[in-house]
Amino acid sequence: METLELGAREAELIAARRENLAALRSMGADPYAITRFNVTAKASELQRRFTDLPAGEHRAEHFAVAGRVMLLRGQGNIAFADLWDESGKIQLFLKSDVVGKVRLKAFQRYVDRGDLLGVQGRIARTKLGELSLLVEQYDVLGKALAPLPDKWHGLVDVERRYRQRYLDLAVNPEVRDVFLMRSRIIAEMRRFLEARNFVEVETPVLINIAGGATARPFQTHHNALGLDLNLRIATELYLKRLVVGGIERVYEIGRIFRNEGIDTKHNPEFTMMELYAAYWSYEEMAQFTEELLAHLVAMVTDGGNTLAYGERTLDFRRPFKRIKYLDALREYGGYARADLLDVEPAVRIAESLGIPKPPSHTHALDKIFETVVEPHLVDPTFVMDIPVLLSPLAKRRADDPQLTERFELFIANMEACNAFSELNDPDDQRGRFEEQARDRDAGDAEAPPPDWDFIAALEVGMPPTAGIGIGIDRLVMYLTNQQSIRDVILFPLQRPITER
């Protein structure tokens, strides 16, 4: 990208900081020459450890803390600064009789807001009660040449927050907290699965046939092989191949890509956890899902079982609510089974709901459900026994072959999980692939082409298996109370800035 031209004011702000950098260098304190700093304490650790230190007193112990200078004040013969590290904030207290007159002056003249600082000193509490590091020695460990956003408002401009996430993270601690929590959630999920003997694997991202879901793939090309490839839209078909191979409990937390629109609930690349357990049915999977989610809710709420999400409170007490797919449509829409499972009446209902000419029975039924039922599903709710025509990879119910052993878990009107007893009958699977191939030929760009090798795998024999997909980004949205998926993805897709 071309360097954007700077306004006169901005150039002046940067020049002032460059002068301070030059001054530090001439003092033999080149910030960029330093390669290490021995940190002995984190800010929050000190805050915790010295809660009882009375105002006006100090302790003999020395600590070394490093972080970014976020506020500077009291520019007399005394100086205060707020130093933020990853854990939190500690005030720096510089007095000329402790740090030295020359060093204090240099601090006041050459240290700018935003600089990275390593400090050493004793711990003290000021007269006004603020825990502080009484600085004896400081080093500028990295110079901030660019001026930081407003100290009070922080960085507000949404576009810049996403494009320059480093700034967002540096000045908005609550944003950093969300992403640190995202990391903890995923780590905890891995521990939870590890404890239950699940094996984590990685399957291909670049694939020939993008199956396992209905979505448009991103297309790419391998030069050496002269091969057109797609980015995966799901991990499902590869993970089930592994179950065939004898990995009985397997999962992948991976990025998947769907070439669709962008809004507060969708990003073109997102993270999905898909998991398969041999010898489980969707019943065991539903129970497992409750345990996992309740566990994560307890983690983020210190043992609680509800989540504040926007204006609402979500109840994660087990067992979660359950409703059968067809019962939900009858309850909320008054529709009978035959109205939904036959094409013509389903299309008529869809049209009566204002859905513009549904291209297929599948689409019509999906839209009816979305319009009629989804708005009611606030607390975590399992929607059970979804029709086979919406479920090309799920096993039919033995007592009702038009339905499958499949559930979707809805939370706050969003689909959070999709799970089923996996279809392991190769002949039935072949038939459904052929059905999708007909849809594809009829112009449905989202219907995947058949993956014949997957059929070959099923012919080797797959045990009865249950699988689930959980959208990690949405899960993190609930657990961190974020209303936009972009606020749980570090670098959400943005258009590039063209030359101005």
Next chain:
RNA sequence: GCGCCCUUAGCUCAGUCGGUAGAGCACCGGCCUUUUAAGCCGUGGGUCCUGGGUUCGAGUCCCAGAGGGCGCACCA
């Protein structure tokens, strides 16, 4: 892809009916020995997103474009 809204100083934002571009913070200079966004005084700082148009005159009105937000469509 469609509709509505937004884009003004480094940051956060005002800008009336079309009449010479504003504030707070930051920066810079000076003074100050306990600050918490936050002592006091002073100086400087603008591609009003871009390009056209209307007008004696456009930040303001019109057209086109760029980027963003929200909603719809698609999807999870």
